Amino acid sequence: MNLYPLKFNPILKERLWGGTKLKDVLDKPIENDITGESWELSAVKGDVSVVANGDLSGASLQDLINKYPEALLGKSVYARFGTEFPILIKFIDAKQDLSIQLHPNDELAKKRHNSFGKTEMWYIMDADKGAELIVGFNKDVTKEEYAKSIEEDTLLDLLNYESVKEGDTFFINTGKMHAIGAGVLLAEIQQTSDITYRVFDFNRRDKNGNLRELHTDLALDAIDYTKKDDFKVTYSDKKDSVNNMVSCPYFNTNILELTKDLELDVEKRDSFTIYMCVGGKATISNEFGSVSIKKGETTLVPAQSKKINIITTSAKLLEVTI
Template sequence: MKLYPLKFKSIYKERIWGGNKLQSQLNKNVTGHSIGESWEISDVKGEPSVVAEGELQGKTLQELSKTFQEQLLGKKVHDAFGTKFPLLIKYIDAKSDLSIQVHPNDKLAKERHNSFGKTEMWYVMQADKGAKLMVGFNKEVTKEEYQEHLNNNTLTEILNFEEVKKGDVYFLPTGRIHAIGGGIVLAEIQQTSDITYRIYDWNRVDAKGNARELHTDLALDAIDYTVHENYKTEYQETQNEVTTIVNCPYFTTNLIPFTGTLSLNHADKDSFVIYMCVKGNVRFKTQNHTETLNFGETLLLPASIKNVTIHTEETSELLEVYIS
């Protein structure tokens, strides 16, 4: 069996804050009214992505990693992570506000959960008028001051809220307190980890009147209390060019806005490459394979495939993700 550009079956997650935009806007084949997440590529334990089509249909991402190893992952990635796929790729629809949360770094996550930490980034695909994200603090605070606000139910007074629009990018290193606000659809790229410390959940309860578990004590040592002047990632988009929007030790993410045809060469990379279609639809052509990627779909290009031609009849946009 040979590797080819791979699409996986989406894994849908019902969430208390979820909506129906994954169906209505991203055309996901899912029923229900509170679907908050579509996991596109996952090697989280117990939540494996499964190949959707072609000769490898039905195989899990973990099975492919074990079978093809460097051909799928790249030698550098395989050397660093073995057969554990290092990234988790999602689309998120927040109908209402997510909980305020933080993720531990690699050291804490390893000690407490035998897991990777969770550095992540957001690319806003759609935002209702006035929709906001919460990222970081709006002033310098000590751990003690933070605890005082938490205990007094005044935490939101020291948090940084920002109104967002399509194309906004936020990079979230471990330790940075954050929350997606209601009315936002975004693409999320992160380390393979499902470790989240929930700090504050707006005092809401589920249909049975139960509040969700909070992890306030665990979060104390995980939070970075530093305030930053600017939390949004600034970048200059250029049509028909590959623009790097995030570059960190865990992943690099580029934005490709284009019309017509572009040839992409990955000979300089020792990694798989992931494509997320965040606008329009795109046809991918490799030496032996043609694949169409529609808005809201995701494609995994194995490390052994170095050349790909992309084509669109309209103005389309891709996020291109790999490990440097």
């Protein structure tokens, strides 16, 4: 099968904390004012992406992986993950603060949930004045100190707050306490996992008046209690170049800020390539076809591609591979 660059229908998620930026800034087809997430590329059971362009329109991502595993994923990716797509790609709009949470590592997630862990990264696309993230602790704490803070409702006093602006990038490894703050629109790249341990939700109630479930006990053995400054990503912003942002065992992410066309030789990459457009617009092609994407859209270029051509006069792209 000659697989061209694939674009998928967004999977839109209403959230208690969601807003309207996915519609107003990214032009998503939304009719309410509490949409918090647009899942751009997903093989999570129950939320599998469906192709929106070309002859394969209507096919699910999982169906294509099952039929063309090496051509779509790459031989090494298929050998490592089988037919499980290893990446989940989202845009997230936080009108309100998200709950304070963390994710278990692979070992714990496998043992408890038969799932991958959840390592992730965030690229800030838009931030209101004064917007912040919570990332990690502001000092080393013990498990006992943490448990006491939960009991006494003083957890916020132990957490580290980071002011953010467009272009800021954060790497969130497993076990790290974190929350997206109100007024932040971001692109999220993560392992395929929906395992989240929520530890504090500002005592908010849902539309039915219920408090959301907390995972206090599950979190205790999953938390990294040490203060670390390993989350803010520094990267080159050289234009018309491929600049590395994050390299980890689960994904590699580059940023490309382009003012002209770019041709990439990817014959030896042996991985699919994802492009998230976080600014401008571009047409992306391989030997078998092309797709146009604009800010807020995503495409998957199959691993069988030997060359990728990006046609643009102004685009900012996150490039994700395994």
